Amino acid sequence: MPRLRRSAVVEDGPLRGSIVEVEIGAPAHGGSCVARHDGRVIFVRHALPGERVRARITEDRGGTFCRADAVEIxxxxxxxxVPPCPHAGPGRCGGCDWQHASGAAQRALKTSVVREQFTRLAGIDTADLFTGVQALPGGLLGWRTRIVYAVGPDGRAGLYRHRSHEVEVLDACxxxxxxxxxxxxxxxxxxxxSGVEVARGDGGVAVLAHRPGPGRQARGRRPPDRVEVVAGPTRLDQRVGQRDFTVAADGFWxxxxxxxxxxxxxLLGAVAPRPGEAVLDLYAxxxxxxxxxxxAVGATGRVLGVESSRRAVADAATNLADLxxxxxxxxxxxxxxxxxPPIxxxxxxxDPPRAGAGxxxxxxxxxxxxxxxxxxxxxxxxxxxxxxxxxDAGWRLGALHAFDAFPMTHHVECVALLTPDSAGT
Ligand SMILES: C[S@@+](CC[C@H](N)C(=O)[O-])C[C@H]1O[C@@H](n2cnc3c(N)ncnc32)[C@H](O)[C@@H]1O
Structure with a gap:
């Protein structure tokens, strides 16, 4: 789930605050597009490929690239x-990246980003394998069942501005x-x-208070918040197909x-589990x-999950009681x-967190x-x-799918199938 990140304080650089006129190129991972000016790369937000814009430099640390907002198209x-949210735009709410693009264009931008990441980081061309990012039902708005609203020093709630500690105060998202x-x-x-979180399951809406945790972490980062349900249910019910799940209100879903x-x-379509098979489910x-x-594997099979959160493991014991x-x-x-592992x-x-498996x-x-x-x-x-x-170890990428599960943002969910090379030839 996209959570707004507090970044390091932005430093002044030679170009910061200046306006440049640029041609907008391909989308970059993270919700901007690539432009070039005087031999430097500029990551421009609020722009789209093929546009010519005036952009204000918002960040210049003197390196090979800077960041900018398109302020005139x-x-x-x-x-x-036209962005449907009045809080979208340069210097405003940082919760969305692509409010100014049609739904089809958002999916095309994300398709381009997925392809580019695989070319650059995996060293393969996915053109034959990957047909593009697919929409989920429900449209571009009204899909977030959980939002962590940021709370500013004045106690008012909203969402962080992009790469900022400032809160854009909202009356609705x-x-x-x-x-x-x-x-x-x-x-x-x-x-x-520090924040107030709202999460909805089948049984109601939970409100969770985020209080600053004690101590400091490395490189001046904030320690994790202490999170506590202050209104509504402490557990949320969820349904997938014919199956019901129960999850702590502050647990992952x-x-x-x-x-x-x-x-x-x-995922199950890709790995096609057969009756009697043994499955290891990491980050469960x-x-x-x-x-x-x-x-899918049935009573003659075995599934072992591995999960680091004690509370999630307890929820899983409840959810798996009949299996x-x-x-x-x-x-x-x-x-x-x-x-x-014992299987x-x-x-x-x-299904690891953002940092991946490593x-x-x-x-x-x-x-x-x-x-x-x-x-x-x-x-x-x-x-x-x-x-x-x-x-590099001789395996092959057998399938790659991607879903627009986070419309209006740059986030995209992917499913990949890997098989030993001999299995696919
Ligand atoms: C993206 S969630 C996936 C949860 C689950 N597969 C689902 O679809 O509901 C990632 C999970 O990994 C857990 N996790 C994070 N780091 C971990 C680690 N190093 N080892 C095991 N689990 C970890 C988190 O607690 C979280 O429950």
Whole structure:
């Protein structure tokens, strides 16, 4: 789920604040487009490929690139639309990146980004394999079932401006589902809080207070917030197909209402589990994929999940109670894998956080010798980097799908199938 990140304080550079006139090129990963000026790359937000714009430099650290906002569109793209949210635009809310693009154009931009990441980081051309980013049902607005609103020093809630600690105060977010986008939390002040989170499940809407955690972390970063439910249910019910799940209100669940069933369908379609097979489900959360994999392999099979959150493991035990051949084990993937997990998997499925699995986890799971690896990824860059590890070890990319589960933002979810080279020839 897109969460707005607080970045380092922006430093002044020679170009900061100046206006340049540029031709806009291809989209870059992160919600901007690439332009060039005086031999330097400029990442321009609020622009679209093919446009000519005047752009204000917002960040120049003196390196090879700077950042800018398009402030005047001299030659608009046919894909340009009026942003539906009054808070979208240069210097305003940082929650969205592509409000000024049509839905079809947003998916084309993300398709281009996925292809480019695989070319650059995995070293392969995916043109034959990857047909493009697919829309989820429900349109561009009203899909976020969870939003962490930021709270400013004055106690007012909104969303962070792009690469800023400043809060754009909101009275509604059109991306939110009812009860989340128009949450009553936006109508009052929250003094002393760093954020106020609203999450909706089948059974209601939970409000969670974020208080600054104690201490400091490396490089001046904020320690994790202390999060506590202050109104509504402490647990949220979720349904995928015919199956019900229960998840702690502050636990992980896919944010778009159609995401869990779409991703699970795509992933299971790719790895095609057979009755009696053994599956390792890494980064298992509350057991959503674990349960669906367990149904697919049946009682003669086995599914073992690995998850580092104690609370998610407890939720998974509840969610898997009727599937005794499936469990989620508490532990960090990077600690469990080198010890060889207690099953010999036919299939490995992984759904890591944004940082991806990383080289050593990828090497360890390739070493388990499964017949298929299904990788669900919320960042195409870390996915492509991890796929490269498999390709270098002689594996092949058998399928690549991508879904626009986060419309208006630059985020895109991918599903990749990896198979040992011999399996595909
Ligand atoms: C993207 S969520 C996926 C959850 C689940 N597959 C689902 O679809 O609901 C990633 C999960 O990985 C867990 N996690 C993060 N780092 C981990 C690690 N090093 N080892 C094991 N689990 C980890 C998080 O707690 C979170 O539940």
């Amino acid at each position: 001299l030659r608009p793209s046919v894909d340009r639309v 059109p991306l939110g589902v009812p009860g989340v986008g128009d949450a009553g939390v936006l109508a009052r002040d929250w003094p002393g809080l 896919q944010v778009h209402p159609a995401a869990a069933s779409t991703f699970a369908g795509s 959360g509350a057991g959503m994929l674990t349960a669906l994999l367990a149904e 005794p051949w499936a469990q989620v084990q508490l532990g960090r993937v990077e600690d469990v894998l080198p010890d060889r 010999d998997p036919d299939i490995v499925v992984l 080289r050593s986890v990828m090497a360890a799971l390739l070493g388990l010798g499964p017949r298929a690896i299904g990788y669900l990824a919320c960042d195409p860059a870390t996915l492509a980097r991890d796929v490269r590890v498999a390709l």
